[in-house]
Amino acid sequence: MDYDSALKSLLAWADRTETVRCVVLTGSAASATAHPLSDRDLEIHVRDIETLERDDSWWSRLGDVLAVERLENGDNQPTRLVYYVGGKLDFTLVDTRGERGVYDRPYEVLLDKDGDAADFRTDAPSHVPVDQDAFDECLNWGYASAFMIAKAIVRDEPWTVKVRDNDLKTELLRLIEWDHVARYGDKIDVRYLGTRMRGWMDIDVQERLDACWASFDLSDSREALLATLDLFRDVAVRTAAVAALKDFSHEAMQTEVRNILSMAANAEIRPPVS
Template sequence: MDYDAVIGTLTHWADAHDNVRALLLTGSAAAGQTHPLSDRDLEVYVEDLAPVLADDSWWDQLGEVLVVERLHAPGWFPSRVVYYAGGKLDLTVIPAGQIAFIPRDRPFRVLVDKDGHASALSLTSPTSALPSAGEFEQALHWGYAAALMCAKAAVREELWMAKVRDRDLKEQLLLLIEWDHRARYGAGVDVRYLGTRMRQWMDPDV
């Protein structure tokens, strides 16, 4: 997928539609840290979400669509994660009035800014609180419980359950590693998401 051409097409689309007020490129592409398999993450700021979410044409035309995830996670904004033959776009649709209130702790690039609000955005250092004693103890117990159940499932040849409990174990283990690095290097250490780019922020022995 020619991402430069795709982003150019989306930029022209955003410029041409009054409902779209801003378009931001985020993620590794905005930071200049792309991998050959990197996707592209874009935030689409609109006055009215309904017509944009109901219309597939603005992303359907960009390539051969293989799979689409229509997501609306609690506490976040609806998105269209589109897997194309040869590429992937993560498109988050956000009310235009929210542009100033979304924390920006990683680089971004403004592609469209019809109202001038994006020009006032700036980066802040990533911060995250350390756990309470209760949260730490819970993570330990959940992790060890998952390890025990994973071993039990493997011995009983319940391999699907073993895989599920292994994932539970890894989730708690990653949480403990993140807390450990924040405790030793400061709350602002960027631990990324789901272990991504872990070779950049985790200690080599970990």
């Protein structure tokens, strides 16, 4: 996809479309940190969201469409993630009647029919410090996932192992982010879904993550689970200490996981092979 050509076509359409009032480029392209595989993230500020939400023609004509994800965000900002041959454009429809124009990273105004962009501003990314309720939820969900992974390993259900492992890794990432913010403050920009982790995540944590993923092999999955739980425990302990939180009884949790895994020696608990 030729992004320059696609943006030129989009802006020409936006300029002649009455409901569209402003177009803003966000993400890595706006901050001059784009990678050859980076998307283009665009906000389309409109007076009538519903019309554009039902109309696919304005984005489908920009390139050869392969797939699209239609996200109905809870803040009334529907998003279309459009995958084209050779590229991807992410569109968010923003209602001009609502709150808008506050960004936590650099942005670039590509079109501004009403001069509203003069009031737009950039606020530094803010990371809400972890509190006890969120910390407790993370540890409960993480260990609950670990129990289910262990059971799936014993039952020889590798697909379930992978699904539950994603849940555990989600909670591990939450801990890693909290740990970094607690120790470094906002000087480190923790990104969504581990984005650009090589630039902000501690090297020792990165190195330990190598052992936390496995193949479909059950013995491999067992070792990856135990390595993940060791890292989960260590990051949780450090986060609790720095953030002055009450920690969990990690020893009891890990003992339960190991007790479940030890049942693998009993062949009777495995489902029959048809």
